[in-house]
Amino acid sequence: MTTLTLPRLLRASRLLVLAAAIGGPLLSVAAPAAPADAGTPRGKPIEAILTSPPHVPPPTNRNYPAKVIVNLEVVEKTMQISEGVNYTFWTFGGTVPGSFIRVRQGDTVEFHLKNHPGSKMPHNIDLHGVTGPGGGAASSFTAPGHESQFTFKALNEGIYVYHCATAPVGMHVANGMYGLILVEPPQGLPKVDKEYYVMQGDFYTTGKYREKGHQPFDMEKAIDEKPTYVLFNGAEGALTGDKAITANVGEKVRLYIGNGGPNLISSFHVIGAIFDQVRFEGGSNVQKNVQTTVIPAGGAAIATFTARVPGSYVMVDHSLFRAFNKGALAILRIDGAENKAIYSGKEVDAVYLGDRAQPNLAAVTQAAQGAAAGKLTKDEQIKAGQQLFAGTCSVCHQSDGKGMAGVFPPLAKSDFLGAGAAKAIDVVLRGLSGKVTVNGTDYNSVMPPMNQLNDDEVANILTYVFNSWGNPGHVVSKDDVKKARAAAPAAQGQAEHK
Numbered sequence: 001m002t003t004l005t006l007p008r009l010l011r012a013s014r015l016l017v018l019a020a021a022i023g024g025p026l027l028s029v030a031a032p033a034a035p036a037d038a039g040t041p042r043g044k045p046i047e048a049i050l051t052s053p054p055h056v057p058p059p060t061n062r063n064y065p066a067k068v069i070v071n072l073e074v075v076e077k078t079m080q081i082s083e084g085v086n087y088t089f090w091t092f093g094g095t096v097p098g099s100f101i102r103v104r105q106g107d108t109v110e111f112h113l114k115n116h117p118g119s120k121m122p123h124n125i126d127l128h129g130v131t132g133p134g135g136g137a138a139s140s141f142t143a144p145g146h147e148s149q150f151t152f153k154a155l156n157e158g159i160y161v162y163h164c165a166t167a168p169v170g171m172h173v174a175n176g177m178y179g180l181i182l183v184e185p186p187q188g189l190p191k192v193d194k195e196y197y198v199m200q201g202d203f204y205t206t207g208k209y210r211e212k213g214h215q216p217f218d219m220e221k222a223i224d225e226k227p228t229y230v231l232f233n234g235a236e237g238a239l240t241g242d243k244a245i246t247a248n249v250g251e252k253v254r255l256y257i258g259n260g261g262p263n264l265i266s267s268f269h270v271i272g273a274i275f276d277q278v279r280f281e282g283g284s285n286v287q288k289n290v291q292t293t294v295i296p297a298g299g300a301a302i303a304t305f306t307a308r309v310p311g312s313y314v315m316v317d318h319s320l321f322r323a324f325n326k327g328a329l330a331i332l333r334i335d336g337a338e339n340k341a342i343y344s345g346k347e348v349d350a351v352y353l354g355d356r357a358q359p360n361l362a363a364v365t366q367a368a369q370g371a372a373a374g375k376l377t378k379d380e381q382i383k384a385g386q387q388l389f390a391g392t393c394s395v396c397h398q399s400d401g402k403g404m405a406g407v408f409p410p411l412a413k414s415d416f417l418g419a420g421a422a423k424a425i426d427v428v429l430r431g432l433s434g435k436v437t438v439n440g441t442d443y444n445s446v447m448p449p450m451n452q453l454n455d456d457e458v459a460n461i462l463t464y465v466f467n468s469w470g471n472p473g474h475v476v477s478k479d480d481v482k483k484a485r486a487a488a489p490a491a492q493g494q495a496e497h498k
C-alpha cells in the first residue's frame with residue numbers, strides 16, 4: 001500500500017501526486033478481517049528463491065512464519081521488445097516483469113534492493129504487499145552501485161504488484177519496472193500441476209509499432225496514454241512459438257496475472273478456455289466460471305483452469321487492437337489426447353494469429369538489417385515478405401495467393417499485378433474499394449489500407465508477391481514505397497479503382 005505521510009515522499013511533488021493516484025483511495029476502504037500477525041519469525045533465515053517470468057518459485061511448504069531474505073537487483077539493459085526492435089528497459093532482476101517473489105503470510109521479509117553499478121538512474125521499490133509508508137519506496141531509494149535494506153511483515157495474503165516509484169514514476173514503470181510478490185496463506189494454496197507468471201504492460205516508443213532499430217521512450221505518447229506496444233512479459237513473442245507456456249491435458253493450471261500498466265487496464269482472456277476460478281483483484285474472494293477478468297493497472301489476479309482439450313490457446317487483452325496490432329498476445333499450448341466429446345478438433349491458429357502464430361520473425365529482422373546496411377538481397381526480401389504475408393495478407397488472399405471466389409481476388413497470376421509495382425504499392429498503402437476486375441472476374445468489395453506496415457515491410461511483402469505463384473518478378477524497394485506514401489493519394493490513380 002502507498003500512503004502520503006512520508007517526509008521523503010513529500011519532497012518529490014510529482015511522485016506525491018502519483019502516489020495519491022495509486023494508493024489514496026485504498027486507505028479509506030474498511031479493513032477486512034484482521035490480518036494475521038503470526039508473531040516472531042522462527043527457524044533459520046531463508047533466502048527467497050526468485051524466478052524469472054514465466055516461472056514461479058515453488059510453494060514455501062512452511063507451516064510457521066520465518067525471516068525471509070530477498071535480494072533483488074535493478075539492472076538497466078537493452079533487450080528486444082519486438083523482432084528487430086530494441087528498447088532500453090529498466091528491470092528488477094534483469095527481466096520484464098521483474099523476478100517473482102514468494103513468501104508466506106506472517107513472514108518477516110528483509111528486503112535488499114541493489115542498483116547495478118552500470119545503472120544511470122536511481123530506483124526504489126513500492127511493494128503493494130507491504131503495510132507501511134510508500135510500500136517500501138521511501139526506505140529503498142537506491143543510487144547506482146548502492147544497496148538499500150528495509151524489513152516488513154507480510155500481514156495480508158494475496159498476489160501483489162511491486163513497482164519502482166522513483167520520479168518520474170510513470171516513466172520508470174513504462175520502462176518495465178514492475179513484478180509480482182505472492183504472499184501465500186498460512187495453509188498454502190491448493191495444489192495445482194502448473195503455475196505461470198504473466199504480466200501485462202504498455203510501452204511507448206518514438207517509432208511506430210515494429211519500426212526497427214533502437215527505439216527510445218516517448219514521454220508524450222505515455223502522457224497521452226497512446227501505447228505503441230501492449231505486451232505480456234515485456235516483449236512481443238515473449239510467450240509464443242517455442243516460448244509458449246505449456247500444460248498437458250488433465251492438468252490444473254494456475255496463472256498469476258499482473259498488470260504493470262502504467263496506463264491501461266487489461267481485459268485478460270484466454271481464447272477457448274474458461275477460468276474455473278479467479279481471485280479477482282488478487283483479493284480473497286473467488287469468482288467462478290469467468291471468461292474475461294479485469295486487471296487494473298497496478299493490480300493482479302490468480303486464475304485457475306483445467307486443461308481439457310489439446311491445442312494452442314491464445315491469451316489476449318480482449319481490447320483486441322492491443323492483441324493484434326500492439327502485441328498483447330501469448331500462447332498456452334496444451335498437449336495430449338483429443339477429447340472429441342468436448343471439442344471436435346481443427347486448429348484455428350493461423351486465422352486468429354496471422355504472423356504472430358509463427359515461432360519468430362527472424363527473416364524480417366535479417367531483411368531490416370540488410371536494408372539498413374544497404375545490402376539487402378532479393379532473396380532476403382522474399383523471405384521476409386513471405387513471413388509478413390502470412391499474417392497480413394494471407395487472411396484474405398490465402399497463403400497460396402489464390403484468393404477466395406467472389407470475395408478476395410487472387411494475387412497468383414493476377415493481371416492487376418501485371419500492371420506494375422506502382423499500382424500494387426498504392427493498393428497496400430491506401431486500400432481498394434469499388435469494382436475491380438482481376439483475370440476477367442469482377443470483385444466489388446473493400447480491402448482496408450494496410451498502412452500499419454512500414455516502408456520496409458510493404459517492399460518485402462510485394463517483392464514476395466511479385467516473385468511467387470508465377471507472377472512477373474519485380475523487386476520493390478523501400479524507397480519506392482516511401483515515395484508512394486509521400487505522394488498525394490489522388491495522384492495515385494484512385495479514380496481508376498472507383
Ligand SMILES: [Cu+2]
Pocket residue numbers: 090122123124164165166172177
Ligand atoms: Cu526506477
